[in-house]
Amino acid sequence: MVDYACRHAVDRERWGMFTTEEEIVMTVRGDHAVVIGAGVGGLLAARVLAESFARVTVLERDALPPEPVPRKCVPQGRHAHALLARGGHAFDTLFPGFTSQLIDRGAPSCDVGSGFQWVLSGHRFALSPSGVRAIGASRPLIEWQLRTRVCALPNVEIAEHTSAVDFAGDRAHRRVTGVATRRRAGRALGEVVEADLVVDASGRSSQTLPWLEAFGCARPAEDRMTIDLAYATRHFRRDPADFDGRLGLGVGATPDHPRAGVIIAQENGTWIVTVSGYAHDEPPVDADAFTAFAASLPAPEFGRFVAEAEPLDEPLRYRIPTTVRRRYAEVPLPEGYLPFADTICCFNPIYGQGMSVAGVEALALRDCLRDGVEALAPRFLNRIRRGLDDTWTMAADSDLQMPCVAGPRSTRTRLANAYTVRVHRAAVTDPRVGAQFLRVINLLDRPTSLLRPATAARVLRGNVWPRPVPEDTVRPSATPGVRRGERIAEG
Template identity: 40%
Template sequence: MAQIPRPARAADRSHAVVIGAGLAGLTAARALADAYDRVTVLDRDTLPADPAPRRGVPQSRQLHVLLARGAQALEELFPGFLEELLAAGATRADTQGEAHWYLDGHLLRPAPSGVISYGASRPRVEHHVRARVEALPGVVVRERVEVLGPVTTPERDRVTGVRVRPRADGAGEAGGAGETGRAGETAGAGEETIPADLVVDASGRGSRAPAWLEELGYPRPRQTRVRADVVYVTRHFRREPHHLGGRSGVALVPFPGLPRGGAIVSEREDRFAVVLFGLLGEEPPADEAGMLAYAETLPGPDVAEVLRTAEPLNEPVRMRYPASARHHYEKLGRHLGGFLVTGDALCSFNPTYGQGMTAAAQQAIVLRTLLARDRDRGRSRGAGGLPRRFFRAAARVVDTPWLLAAGGDLRFPEAEGRRGPADGLLDRYLTRYRAAASVDPVLGRTFLAVAHMLQPPARLMSPGHVLRVLRASGRAGGPVRTES
């Protein structure tokens, strides 16, 4: 059988393929467009012409917020993006000065912080990013395409493309690892092989990359999981000036003893997204009376007030998220050349922390930086062990949001996951920190800067902040609790 030839040197590394047209795939395509002559993005869905939820992104109907670091990253990748998003109706708010935060039942002391977040639906953000990517020279987004697996050299040491087939509406899930393609295989009916010098898997939590690698003789990456069994329900309401006293939103964070939470985000000036969530067996109802009763058990009156007084715009939508999962590609001793994994396929977080879009955009910046460094050093694109370098750099990006999400979930004794020997001591300090932040706005500002990934978590434990915690602890009152 004829084998797929290696790309000619004159066109070395000229084509990159991205699997998945979600935010991770689109931002990866943006990074690749600076280094490759052509970039093809493949997605299983029919992509909507207007901002709308789609089948392949079920969480797109849920509340989303663009964290401060994520906003900065998207602006870096797409200059002018934030102004474009605001012009389309998104909102901008100081997270401490224009929203209420309840940490362990304590109301964070409101004050201007300079930590700016953006309220917009996931479909809205993805729509504007996709439009920017499709406008890039050499980039093509193909919809309703199912990727069956990578094609490799006969030695299976690097990818030479991907094997795909058209996907009809209503088709079942993509095939398993046994359908992985290799150079020299004969394509089945309707299949085609797309040659590529680099393949980036951004297909989300359902990524089959570990199985593909195993089929090709590579080890599966080790996985770390933290199981919190999150269930959340989102509904949209008409926003009026009197709601929340004019504030843009609220966040009520679960804590041991009360594994329930909620949040409100202004997606537009006239529209709220409201989410209720529960962990470890707590499940918010999806009916109007049940949602209100659930909200009334939360610290503070904010969510219940909106549910009680605002006009609903649609029906509630429920979603389950069993566990955060991190795939440690950075620890593999051997990598398939020309094959990367990014976004939720690399690491997915408890969605109540709102970190997914930000982490994906940061990983795209890492990829762009590495490719630019190769170019500046005169190396061919992707040379010098790009997978090894990318996975190590991406792991450093993932470290902070993983620490925040996994650490927050592991506060609950019932959560399943590995705990370190110092976790108990750290948790006791951070419990005091949260209470102290109700009276010291500086502590609140730092907490939010860390939560929005603008500062490292170690900043919470700097000597100056430890001293502030000790001074403020005696002045902090008891938690605000609304009894059921």
């Protein structure tokens, strides 16, 4: 076994981090565990595995920066991310004080009902406390802080510039016993890192399915949706008076106007602005066209802000052609292998679910490991199934509202989407409906909570009683997006 080191030591005094190693309670279930990928999912898995394995090695092909800045292998990290309320709870459970440290690092925090304006299905939610808090931290800050906390664990090591290229093991008996690796420099091709357990957190671009087939495993069935989504992001200087002191604005897409956008206050006195569009409504990266696209959203203050605020960089675009859920629970997996986080399910990122679902999965893995490592994968996958069902279905239903998204629209999907629009309409005048919806999208309550008799009655009341419609819910004239194949100016 190669003795890897965590190669991104930080100036702890400068960043106000820990001066001692993290303390964890260990019940050793095995000698060595390997995690593929040092993204958010991989780091969360490493934290949990550190309680059950004498040593944990995280393999990462990228160079890991010593400060909270975007990195090459996480291009989506430059765009808006959300740590939902349930995800924040999971992070705090695994790393006590995690969200407080984000705030100490300058990440703003607010109640998502009173400190953040929502315009969904063209309806402007009433501003009122919801009891659900949000943190405006960038993806690089969240990942860097996770990495720093994981590196403080005495039995965890991170191997940078190290790619997993295959599984090693007993193929006749279908057992993974390690990972063949390739290092950028200083190591031979095919060096095997032996392990009692390999956790696959290689994510959206995972290449491990053919490796599993070599062990005689059938490919899991996939729920795959072609959403043809693109989004573009620009940062602006933040003034505390912007948006009357609120910390952001979220505007949802509608079937007749498949564009969305979010403005979120972040650390370092900045705003992050991400706009998105489906199919031909691709957001441009030319600065003037980006501003015009923002002005087409059904919240006039969104466009005004982008036109008037001081930009700090040029727009940058990222594309998500598909979302996919792999049904690993339905196929027998080799012993010693466990898929995790985005390797199992890649969500539409505009809903901000990925990091929080990974946090919930980490807590589930922790519970499963308390019962040992035998049959770990089926026990873990069964434990997270219902939560994944809910989260995947919420995102898929929302995407299927867009006529350009291909996929079966069952009676349940059509009814769910019709009811969601009525929830949004009722939230204009009924903060309690809005608060319950915010609890659902923050993964605190199941979607079925919106159908409870008391909530359903308020939704009905909010859709029957006449009320004035605020002027700001009227959609301005749309501007054309960038169509595929057109020549565009990249920022």
